[in-house]
Amino acid sequence: MPTVIKAEGLSKSYMIGHRPEVAYGTLRDSLAGAAKRLASRFAHPFGDRHSGQGNGATSEEFWALENVSFEIRQGERVGIIGRNGAGKSTLLKILSRITEPTRGRVELRGRVASLLEVGTGFHPELTGRENVRLNAAILGMSNSEVGKKFDEIVAFAELERFIDTPVKRYSSGMYVRLAFSVAAHLDPEVLIVDEVLAVGDRQFQEKCLGRIEELSNGGGRTVLLVSHNLDIVQRVCNRGLYLRQGAIAFDGSAERAAQEYVANVATSISSSPLAQRNDRYGSQLLSAVGFKVVDLHATECDVLQSAGDYVFLVQCRKSDAVEGIGDVNLGIEIKDSRNVTVWLAYSMFSHESFVVATKEISIGCTVRDLNLAAGSYSVTLFMSRGEHDVLDCIHDAAMLTVAGGDYFGTGSPGLPDHCRTLTRVGWQISNGHRL
Secondary structure: OOEEEEEEEEEEEEEEEEOOOOOOOOHHHHHHHHHHHHHHHHHOOOOOOOOOHHHOOEEEEEEEEEEEEEEEEOOOEEEEEOOOOOOHHHHHHHHOOOOOOOEEEEEEOOOEEEEOOOOOOOOOOOEHHHHHHHHHHHOOOOHHHHHHHHHHHHHHHOOHHHOOOEHHHOOHHHHHHHHHHHHHHOOOOEEEEEOHHHHOOHHHHHHHHHHHHHHHHOOOOEEEEEOOOHHHHHHHOOEEEEEEOOEEEEEEOHHHHHHHHHHHHHHHHHHOOHHHOOOOEOOOOEEEEEEEEEEOOOOEOOOEOOOOOEEEEEEEEEOOOOOOEEEEEEEEEEEOOOOOEEEEEEHHHHOOOEEEOOOEEEEEEEEOOOOEOOEEEEEEEEEEEOOOEEEEEEEEEEEEEEOOOOOOOOOOOOOOOOOOEOOOOOOOOOOOOOO
16 A cells, blocks of 8 residues: 655754743732843843743753654554654644644545644534535535535534534534544545643544544545543554654554553553653643542552442642632543543532642542452543633552452453453343333
8 A cells, every 4th residue: 555644853842931830928028020021021022022031931952853753654543642742743743744843744545634723624603504505615625525414514514514514613523523524534645633622522432433443444545633531542453653752652553552652651650750740731730749549447459349449539739820620520430441530529520529728638538338340540630610620630640459359249340352341230131021
């Protein structure tokens, strides 16, 4: 098969600014500081106001990608995986011609359709119908070409009732359905998809994955897929690119790439204290700096047992920039070795929130009758103020090892290779009666 994408020495750098930490002092301090800044402005009227040096700010060069080279052949389905900040989205933006590399070059052959963010390429004031035609024009298709595909696009997106509604009134799920349908039906030689399928419902995700396989197997199209769901990557892709800190750590089969990723995550968690991790996002007004599991007698547990009772403890540190934070919600998400979520607790589900008034606190989540089967799991921690104000989110914050246990009280540990969660149920038989 011919090569459709060839990258040679791709590197991309950004300048990151750093502001000095804000210390909230007295009114007198504020007035004195304002006077000094005003005096400095008069003393240096032509100084560089954009460098940030006048207020103590600094900047540094950050390489999101560094010397990345690879070739992708026609018909390959390539999964691009890696932790947050590994350079996945930067790579896709370069391949999609959204941004230029700082160094290196990339060659693409054929029409490229990209689905990088919800609503990318859509004009909010235009209707769904008008946006379909607009995206087709961007891809270089004629009106007659898109006319032949239009009904198929709308039917796949399941938006017949809303196709003449301005997309600014669409939900995020409707955005994704139409955007994916457009990208997947306008005959691209290369389809690039970045994580957006996580927004849609499960049924539509399955529909999209089927379409991706159809494009590749039947139509010889090339697909690049970024996803944190390793199960999807291994199911859909026949090749995996594992990025780590802006470089290719592994290039081979999707299954082997997933294994390399999981092994590296476990190593990184054990060697990097949570407080020093910088691969997180949120305002950081409150940060997770520690995580451990104890039993109901406060004894720390390295290995858990199915059906055991535990407390998940999250140590949190408040920024000095605020005196207190109210309406704090904590989420704890547990994922299996394929990066699939198998357990989730979120304080907002039970209408519980917290007030943080001191520098450091610990929030405990009591878990009774743990229903996880034997295996290794990763923990994601998420904190928000209210529902939408993200304070801190860090994936792979910790690892859990579950050794199994007699969850059913029968001596059977279940089938951990087939199902990660365990559930007790009741069984009945009805003699000749329909239920």
